[in-house]
Amino acid sequence: MLRAGLIGFASTGKTTLFHLMTGARDAPRTKGDVHIGISKVPDARLDALTAMYNPRKRVPATVEFTDAAAPVRSGAQALVDVAGYKNADALVHVVRAFRSVAVAHPSGSIDPARDCRAMEDELILADLGVTERRLERVDRDLKKSRSPELERERDLLHRCRQALEAGTPLRALQLAGEDLKRLRGFQLLSAKPLLVVINLDEADVAGVGASVERAAALTGLTPFLERAATRAVALCATIELEIAQLEPPDAATFLGDLGLAESGLDRVIRASYDLLGYISFFTVGEDECRAWSIARGTHAQAAAGEIHTDIQRGFIRAEVVAYDALIARGSMAACREHGEVRLEGKEYVVQDGDIINFRFAT
Ligand SMILES: Nc1nc2c(ncn2[C@@H]2O[C@H](COP(=O)(O)OP(=O)(O)OP(=O)(O)O)[C@@H](O)[C@H]2O)c(=O)[nH]1
Ligand SMILES: [Mg+2]
Numbered sequence: 001m002l003r004a005g006l007i008g009f010a011s012t013g014k015t016t017l018f019h020l021m022t023g024a025r026d027a028p029r030t031k032g033d034v035h036i037g038i039s040k041v042p043d044a045r046l047d048a049l050t051a052m053y054n055p056r057k058r059v060p061a062t063v064e065f066t067d068a069a070a071p072v073r074s075g076a077q078a079l080v081d082v083a084g085y086k087n088a089d090a091l092v093h094v095v096r097a098f099r100s101v102a103v104a105h106p107s108g109s110i111d112p113a114r115d116c117r118a119m120e121d122e123l124i125l126a127d128l129g130v131t132e133r134r135l136e137r138v139d140r141d142l143k144k145s146r147s148p149e150l151e152r153e154r155d156l157l158h159r160c161r162q163a164l165e166a167g168t169p170l171r172a173l174q175l176a177g178e179d180l181k182r183l184r185g186f187q188l189l190s191a192k193p194l195l196v197v198i199n200l201d202e203a204d205v206a207g208v209g210a211s212v213e214r215a216a217a218l219t220g221l222t223p224f225l226e227r228a229a230t231r232a233v234a235l236c237a238t239i240e241l242e243i244a245q246l247e248p249p250d251a252a253t254f255l256g257d258l259g260l261a262e263s264g265l266d267r268v269i270r271a272s273y274d275l276l277g278y279i280s281f282f283t284v285g286e287d288e289c290r291a292w293s294i295a296r297g298t299h300a301q302a303a304a305g306e307i308h309t310d311i312q313r314g315f316i317r318a319e320v321v322a323y324d325a326l327i328a329r330g331s332m333a334a335c336r337e338h339g340e341v342r343l344e345g346k347e348y349v350v351q352d353g354d355i356i357n358f359r360f361a362t
Helices: 014-022 044-053 075-079 112-144 148-165 177-186 202-208 212-219 237-244 248-257 264-276 300-307 309-313 323-329 332-337
Strands: 002-007 034-040 057-059 062-068 090-096 194-199 230-235 278-283 288-295 315-321 342-344 355-360
Touching: 002 014, 002 075, 002 264, 014 034, 014 062, 014 090, 014 194, 014 237, 014 264, 044 278, 044 288, 044 323, 075 112, 090 112, 090 264, 112 148, 112 177, 148 177, 194 212, 194 264, 202 212, 202 237, 212 230, 230 237, 230 264, 237 248, 237 264, 264 278, 288 300, 300 309, 300 315, 300 355, 309 315, 309 355, 315 323, 323 332
Parallel strands: 002 062, 002 090, 057 288, 090 194, 194 230, 278 355
Antiparallel strands: 034 062, 278 288, 315 342, 315 355
16 A cells, blocks of 8 residues: 655645545544545546456555644654654645635745745755764664674765755655665655645636646746656645535536546546556456555565465466456456466566466465
8 A cells, every 4th residue: 555644834735635535524633633544546447347347345456645734833853753754655745826815824925836945945854863863873883783784774874964964855866776775764754755736726727727837837836846756736625625525427527627637636646656656456356356556566476465475475376467458358268268368477577457366375
């Protein structure tokens, strides 16, 4: 499951977006609280597979969202120790571009570019603190006993500190292999892929549509968004929330009137998947049709581990058929007849849309 933490200054629309994404309809959240909700990933392919198998259960992939009230003074520092942020795969920065005079802006004016830079500084500052503390600990440990792993960790921490001091978020560091894994282990906020959600004004939605370029130009965010590992989605959270409460045909009409092909929920989820390089594979049967999310490039055996560690451990083979082939042939049996069900080993790189039956020994 993909985990995303919503961040942003006070009253930018984080909780509104949280409601949109998770469908949570409960009482207003109290300040200082952290809330976690689950969003079901909309997936037309899972719909088609469900229609084919008519299973007892349809289980979509899920994204877990964490929403905390904006830390008023302590900034991102307050998020450093919150599990939902520390463990997040990505951060979603909700930036206020809506103008409503009814909602006060803590900085007194609407300026999305300023807020994006300020949030970046907050993340960097918070990471600098964590990096310093970690470095002190590693140095202390190294005095007691030398180990090559600790030395590599220290070198990487030095690199992180250098980048942070220069005002560079760690997600912009070009790391690979073990260092990338180590960096993830540090759980630093600026190292996480960042999705910027531009919370548009109601009056701007029709002109912008789903175009991030137009939204960025309108809100002065173009230079900021040209950075690496940063993607954006433009939507108006309050309008999207209204639309989400309509019956599907009405919702489609409303979206169409605004020049939108997809709901805000769909766009935020898809952008998150793209940002993280996540893909889906499916397991099918009469009992259950289910979508699973994995990072692009994941091998079959590791993908099996998403389902159950026993399947990963006892992995023998993966029976794989491409989604398009299954839909074109109309059934698994027809795919088998035409030799379209492949037997793959543990090193097979799972492709987006693969339908997999894992064979394993218990
Ligand atoms: N006009 C307008 N108002 C919005 C929009 N999104 C949110 N708001 C309003 O702004 C106020 C704050 O929204 P929230 O979603 O609670 O913001 P938040 O970021 O969770 O705020 P904190 O948790 O207090 O930091 C509410 O009154 C929302 O109705 C929007 O797109 N347009
Ligand atoms: Mg809130």
